Amino acid sequence: MPIFAPAAAPSRSELIEHLVRTRIAGDVATPRENNLSHYRKLANGDRHYWLGLELGERWQDEQDVLAVMAERCGVVDDPGHRSGQDTIDPEMTVGALDRAAAELRKAAEGRRRVLFATGHPGALLDMHGALAQSLHEAGCEIVRVPLGTVTDEGVVVQFGGVAVHERGASLWHTHSPAPMAAVLDQLRRKGELPPDLVVADHGWAGCAAQQGIDTVGFADCNDPALFLGEAEDTLAVTVPLDDHVTDPRFYEPLTSYLLAATQTQTD
Template sequence: MPILSRAALVEHLVRTRIAGDVATPRDNNLSHYRKLANGDRHYWLGLELGDRWTDEQDVLAVMAERCGVIDDPAHRTGQDTIDPELTVDGLERMAARLRKAAAGQERVLFATGHPGALIDVHSRVAAALRAQGCDIVRIPGGLVADEGYVVQFADVAVFERGASLWHTHSPEPMNAILDGLGEDGRPDLVIADHGWAGVLAQPVQDRVHGLRGVG
């Protein structure tokens, strides 16, 4: 498969609306920022924010800086954006970390709270890393969280309830995995999103489940 130039990748992201003018409406984004600021833990994505982010405008400012959403607080409806250049910067950082994992033949765990969109992406990356000698972590069977089960599908840990895979922001499925793996079974790298990643982003001293050297 040919490697895309940065310009070609930016064009692809904009054309497919992964970045640039995205499908998420502005009022939906602002609603999520407001709920985060008001302490709705569903929108904390596994992080423990305390009283650090209690102003919707502060959340908007950091999202504008990190993701490139429109930074004008008066813009309340219509289209919102994701900066494609910032997106490619993030992809390049991710590529560097994946190269390190492949070179070191690391143990890697994949998980997603958005199974409808991301299972195939994570599964393909898992297959590529396995081909380079990485150990793709298998989670224990019978893990329970949030009145459902944590299962693995195509090398990716997901949340299942009522025979369906669920979108979830909760950190509890990842906590169940870490408990099930134990200290000796912990991965070197976790590739995850939503609450599955947020719980791992906590400072080690603030987490019950500390993972050293996990990105």
């Protein structure tokens, strides 16, 4: 049984309306102060905010980070806007979903090996699981994480083909790249090829992209690293969205839209 049974896909305009209404995009819950704090910490070299990417000294100016986030995520581009409401442009979200669908179609057409993972299991597990099910049905191999992959005082497990980090019998929200690094290391140790494509978020996506794997990432407006990675062509696509709104079912229309766009040329 698939984790997620997709409903009819919304039109582009219907999806944009839904994204704004649920605050997945538009006026999002993440305050401007939090966004700017994360941009500053990334620029100051705090690797927690690099999400597994190696950014070197290329992004030491907070204003350069803000400029990329305005261009690719749709946050307010005014450097003088220091507090209050910030935004994700829903048009950018849907445009990135279309680009992500193109990567998924390419994977399906090539019967590629794909690894799905999420650091936000409380919100995005169903979305990733539905995509994994769709690609499996299209003939892709969904990469299985080797048993006993231990990392960050926990273990990597899979639900519906989606890798997550478990600690103390709980699924953890994590930004760490260590779980993905552990998975890729275990695959190498077992003589298995790495994935051809990774679809993930947070450090799962950043680590895979840094190791040269084609990667589609999902990222919030306070997680700038993946957008910088896309700007540098390290990630294939980064989809801007609030990655943990109040109910995971709010992501279902987005998932249906993405599935429909993915399947357009694979049926």
